[in-house]
Amino acid sequence: MMIKSGPTGARTFPEKNIVVDLVVAGGGLSGVCAAITAARQGLKVALVQDRPVLGGNASSEVRLWVLGATSHMGNNNRWAREGGLVDEILVENTCRNPEGNGVIFDMILLDKVKQEPNITLLLNTAVYQADMRDASLIRSLRAYCSQNQTEYVLTAPLFIDASGDGVAGFLSGAAFRMGAEKKEEFGELFAPSEEYGELLGHSLYFYSKDTGRPVKFVPPAFALDDITKVPRFSSFNAKDHGCKLWWIEYGGRLDTVHDTETIKWELWKVVYGVWNYIKNSGKFPEAETLTLEWVGMIPGKRESRRFEGDYIMRQQDIVEQRTFEDAVAFGGWSIDLHPADGVFSEKPGCNQWHSKGIYQIPYRSIYSRNIRNLFLGGRTISVSHVAYGSTRVMATSAHVTQAAAMAAVICKEKGLLPADMNAHMPELQQRLLQTGQYIPGKRFVSPQDHAASANISASSELVLKEFPGKPLLKPLDVSTAQMVPLQKGKVPAFIFHAESNGATTLEAELRISSRNGNHTPDETLARQSIAVQPGRNCMKLEFDAEMKDNTYAFIIFHKNPAVTMHFTEKRVTGILSVFNTVNKAVSNFGKQTPPEDIGMEAFEFWCPQRRPEGHNLDFKTAEGLNVFKAENVRNGLERPTTEPNAWVADWQDVQPALTLEWNEPKNISSIELFFDTDYDHPMESVLMSHPESVMPFCVRSYRVKDETGRVLAEKKDNYQSFNRIQLQEPATTRKLVIEVEHPSPDVPAAICAVRCYSGN
Template identity: 60%
Template sequence: MLREPAVSSRELKTVPVACDLAVIGGGMAGVCCAITAARAGLKVALVQDRPVLGGNASSEIRLWVLGATAHMTNNNRWSREGGVLDELLIENLARNPEGNAIIFDTVLLEKVLAEPGVTLLLNTAAFEVKKTGDAIASVRAFCSQNSTIYDISAPLFCDASGDGIVAFLSGAAFRMGAEPEAEFGEKFAPSQDYGELLGHSIYFYSKDAGRPVRFTPPSYALDDVPANIPRYQRFNTSTEGCNLWWIEWGGRGDTVHDTEAIKWELWKVVYGVWNYIKNSGKFPDAANLTLEWVGLIPGKRESRRFEGPYMLRQQDIVEQRVFDDAVAHGGWSIDLHPADGIYSERPGCNQWHSRGVYQIPYRCLFSRNVGNLFLAGRIISTSHVAFGSTRVMATCACAAQAAGAAAAICSGRNLLPADLAEGPRLKELQRSLIRAGQHIPGVRLDDPDDLARKAKITASSSLALKETKPDGPLLPLDRSRAQMLPVQKGRVPAATFLASVSEDTSLRIELRSTLRAGNFSPDVVLASKVVELKAGEDVPVLADFGVEVDRAGYVYFCLLKNERVQVRTSETRVTGLLSLTLSRTQTPDGDIGVEAFEFWCATRRPAGENLAFTLSRPLDAFRPENLANGFARPTTGTNAWAADPGDRAPSVTLSWDRAQTIGRIEIGLDTDFDHPLESVQHGHPESVIPFCLKRLRVRDGAGKTLAEVTDNHQTRISIRLEAPVSTKSLVFDALEPAGSVPPALFEIRCYPG
């Protein structure tokens, strides 16, 4: 028995934690930062004030993780974030294609637990900072579950806490609200009337109980929803979870200190809405419905933004400005919301896209005045307008991976974040990121250690794509459709499509390209013509434009809207090939600094078939040399090797004049970077992306198997050989694709150890 005498006071138990990097906040940003740093060998403390990881993506709040792909509603083809976030989302897809938020929690927890370098402190809230000079020396955090204070000391800190608790306490310069237009020349800067902060939201889920269920609202529920909520007609019995993002409030207040009050207001709205659905008599199909879940913690969109040496702004996003210190990318729209949220008469959001993805500079990822503090998540150094885009979780995670990789370079060399902002150290940072799967738009991997660069790369066969079989459904030209084709510099091949034509008609066809290399916004009409089509089935549509292009890249064969025509599709799927539909046009509301352009979007599987086509000559787009070209996803070409579908034993061989010592091999596969992997609620058609290789074998020059990978579903395979081998060649056997597609790879790299 423990018995203690009465005393005047007591101290809490305090546990010291010494590490190389302390990450405060375990949202998607904190998780990806911590895993990245730990994999580079750092001892990392990950401090999270709640019971599970994921922040707004956790089962406590249930937002789907999104980023540059924006649910495939923009022109950002193959733009899903790579690296650790990709690994997490691909794992979630494998286990949880239905999007169960609780399963996603387990994926995040398991991945963090798998890193021996991470000390995970759950239910532990950071509340105090001690500094030495302009650097943070330690952070104190309290776990209410075990009544323990953790005293965490480290040479480097990363604040990924959403509100920036450590950055705030350490005196880092910050902003809250919106910059006036004059400061950065941002024409989309909101008026005070619109509001300068985005509010919080709370979601709910309902379920069918199989029998009538009553609902008695709590006394604090909002009365008379139609009178109080201008957009009340959007409520119905099937809308739940993320589709209720517009139950938002709090943007007129202090979104840090008023959070509890905002939560009460949101609960009031949620229970008022549910009362309206259940008891207004307007929703007879609600009789059997019961509330299954209501968020207990509000999802926070915006509070403080901290200042780094550079603040990203609207023009950087819209004009896709190029930065020497680019380390991550974004691609969500600039997405601002009226501060009055649910009570506003205005639309719930105001979204403006760029023509393509944009770079995020490293200088946005550390404090300009607290020397050893990285910034991650929604608090990075951006203007309010740019934050409207960088705030989504996949973008947060992608930039946070850069902070983690930077910490790994600083650590042990006594460097501070600012020491990496330019020169060779910045190049080292970019290299380490791309090696780990990060995509930095326009930045090619420059890897002098990679032996694959010095190899001759050959293949058992390479896909020479001349046609896609006409075995898919007919697609009406009720909207304009396009087929993207990667072509080499020179004359563009002619393409013949097949149409079902209800009456004789004239069809306009166009050959398009992009304004900017690497974009997928088909803004430039290279040639246009009208073809006369007779009524009938399988009518050939010859698209022969006789056009020469002066650079390799994707061209777009566009068949413009014509209600009399349906075009034949193909079940053939190939790495780096997509068909598109003209979905809408972005037309700016006056002079707000955004561009007018068309959205030509791909459609999710199982739809989104390629058009059936025959080309005048095969595409030269799948050569094995692509495997060492420094890009591991489609950009201005497929950047892939793909085998001929008839090849019974598809393989790639790397050979050198002299024997090489190889201890580690990195392989990049195709998990369809065009497909957004919403983490929860959305659901996905497959649990393994069909373009991915499930089985792969590596042999040495003598045919001896060095490694065999089975049951793969991941984008990256990293093979560390038991002992380095000395060989003049390596053979990679692509044994089994996950779907019925020609086997393909994006990247092979080899290192001595």
Template identity: 65%
Template structure:
């Protein structure tokens, strides 16, 4: 028995923890930071003020994770973020293709709990910063409401991934709120004068059909006059959750200190909307629906942005400027919202896309005046306009991985965050990230310690693609479609397709490329042909005179003609894709981007894939054949399609595809890393939106590793992840390592992006 004697004063239980890195904020950016750092050997304390991890992606808010892929509604191909966030999304796809937010909670928590180097503190809020000198944080003080404990957390390095930047704010780090004027950075989309308006918060609701009529009596605080919402006619009984992202409010308030006020206003809106749907008589289909869930904390979009040694701007995003210290990338549109949110007469967002991915420099991820403080998530060093793109969770999580790896390098080298740049250590950081599947546009992995670099590489077969075969599978040429083909420098192969029509008509074909290598916007028309078609089957031979400068993808583009059907195929191949000129209003894609006035963004067409089970390739013959799927691609340092497929792809007819690495001298291999194709073009929205499969069709499921004696030294069945790491307890002594893979299906040949081997 415990008896508390009368006392004038008591203190909370106090616990002191020391680590290499303290990460504040357990959203995706903080979680990916902690996992990355822990795997690199750091002792990490991850402090999260909520009962679950995931932040805006968690079951408390239920926003889907998106980044550069943008709902497959922009021209960024194979752009999903790699590394730990890819691992999380692929895992969620396997366990949870239906998009259950509660299951996603468990996926993120599971990844964190599997790391013995992470100490996780849930329901624990940082509220004080202690500094050893004006420029250095010594520790943070946090309180857990569930166990009544005060924590003192000490480390040489800190990462603020808290969304509002509580550690940065308390430590005195330079920050901004609101919009810069266009004069400050020369941003044409910025306002003429700076202002304090922000993007607001959103709060979602879910509905459920229970099979019988359900009455609804709204609370007294529900919004009574739904016409106060200018777009009230857009509400319906089918959409719920983050499909209603535009239920937004708070942009004219302090989105840190007035969050509770904003939440109450959003509750009024949500319950008023549901009252309108249930009781207005305009939605008889809602008769059996009940209000299953309403968010209790709003999802925040914008509050503080902290200043680093560089501030990313609109020009970096739109012009795709390059940086020598690039460590991450973005690709979401410049997506800014009206300050009045749901009560605004204006459109709910302004989404302006760039033509491709843009780099984010390392200088954006640490404080310019607090020497041992990193930033991750939406609070990194960017202008308000650039923030409209960099703020989304996929991009934010990617930055978290950067910080986790940078912290590990800081410890190894005995440096502070800014000193990594000053001491010329960023190339080491870039290579460490690339090794772990963290793609950085324009950079390739190259490690002399990787035994694959010195190996003789061969394969039982290499796909030489001369045909995507017809399969009695026709589709109307509506919308327009283009086949992306990876070509080498020189002449364009002769191409043959077959078109069918019931009338005399014309087929307009364009050969297009991107002005910038690595982009997938067909903004350069190399050649145009108009083909006369007659009723019946037409053999269309396409001989282009254009020459290709360097390795790149081209578009064989067929303009819309509803009178024409093209033959398609169900064969799918790593690095081969069809794209369509169609509308995706979810990301302000209406087939073509047409800026209103000179706002510093480009006009161009959108050519995007269709989601499976659609999105088939055009049946096409090529002469000469495409010979870009060779075995040597597994060591070119790029683990996704960019200007080429960058993968070894086996021939369809090879019954047992084998990749062989051999050395003259015996090697003692301790670790092997294999990188497979889990389809970086699929956005893998984490919640609400269902997906047609739980394993990507290109991914090798089953494989074996053999030594030079033909002995199986490792075997895997049922793989679905991008990266597989094989560690041998006893080093494998061999002059040869053979990877034998099975084709994923009869329509998809086996492929491997990268192999790494280390002694």
């Protein structure tokens, strides 16, 4: 028994002072990525989270899947999964948690944070006060932990607000906005009317499970008693659960910060009313053995405060894909606005309009314009309400906040404040690129990288003339396109094979994107009608066309169910088939046809299929696609863009190896390797399962040797994109040999980038 005597009367909780280089407020996915990014660069970081788990809307408390520019593979943004730390986490989760268990995702995030000795993690700790040096500088944040009844004073020169509602920004006096701007302010034609509403609401989900025996349900007294108050009530069924019910939304007419508890109770009413309807209406006999396994205790928030930076992004930046000299991240989710009345609205649950490709996000939108040591992270960044409809999703938010964290690193190193970083933009961009943070239009270049001066050769280089092995026959039930990376000049001839029981005509097209770097096939270069005879047909396509740039072309075969095309089970880095199909989950109905007055573009959707589908069309080309050269590993790009940007070994190469040689010895301390983890796969973090736990293109085993054959590093069972090898002892050598194994008989080995450095 512990007895402590002391003064009676009023007491105070103990206070603990924590002094660090950077305080990150908010432990959602954005805050986690920021904290780890900064900690790995040497900063001492305090990560303060007001919940018992990390992950925010992605955590087991809310259970929303992480998504971003890939949009469930439902748009034309190819190879667009966000890079850097958020990619590392999603790849890790897919490997360890392919079933999409929210509790396991919590564990993975916690594990990642706890592996970083530079991070002080405070869970269950809410920021409630900002102490200021003056009106424009934060000295410290005060926070309180309800579990240990301790107050914390978190002092640092720099702060990142990744709290969602912007608690640090609000308390410190940072300029912010709530609600939608009128069309006239930014010239945004998609700006909503008052009738539609100015804020997105909150959502709250539930999970059910089958017990194998009858289960009764007695609803609480507060449950919604008339399900017809929900206009979409006929959409409910006994199978959907979790964030597939994203449209159970409410609160857009209220204060989405201060009315959150009111909003939560209304959502609880709906959820328990829905379950009562499913269990007790008699319309769902399949629900007899189902029980309600989980209901969210806190709602997932979509929108509240948006803070003002030196630049406010707007609709035109997204639709026109405007370029910025200070680009540090990218987005690609649709502009996705919801009616303010949410689940009680007669209108569709969302209004999604896509752009033709991904767009840049500028650095000037990720720091406060009036609080000089405050970075904006997550969904708090400086955007209009319309642009927010796209930037708010978690993978985009995390990608942006990684950039804020790296900027904080440079600010600390150079004694700068966030706005001063604009003069150091190339350095920030290069340091982000080095970690795998993809920035459209930017390439990694470093004078310290010895790979830049090496003579690079390979045991083989794939020249793709045809796919080996037997073809796979599939009917042409939907229009199908094979994406092929072509070089500037005349388009080579291609041979495809088709079979039919009768005579018919097959319509083919050669298309490209009107904007190089996009993957929306909106410009037709040539057309060809092909007479198909009964039996097997060898079809030679000779398009009279010239390629103006190195880019992807789309060889399209329009839907004809009477024809069976030859496909292949072989897959190659940077080679992809796409289909003109429908994905209602992201408002993809094959073609986007917006009203003329909302400032969005009309175009077709050509999207991949999830494996094990999505096979490549089996083609032959006599000249061969000679785009997989060893030189690609130092071109500064680690993913396919306008080309595959990878070295790929030949199918028949039994010992694939890449060699870097120098005329004089180099002192090598660290080596960076990038592998292909299929940036086209969205890797939703919860609910949805995945066809494999390791991406089929990823090299699993490799060895690095010096000129004597001594093994400097070796790894088996690799599944990550970015491998950084810190040698125990520096190696002085004129040669590095990287030996890799083919991931499988169906996929040749590929390396996307190699870098090597002296020192740390």
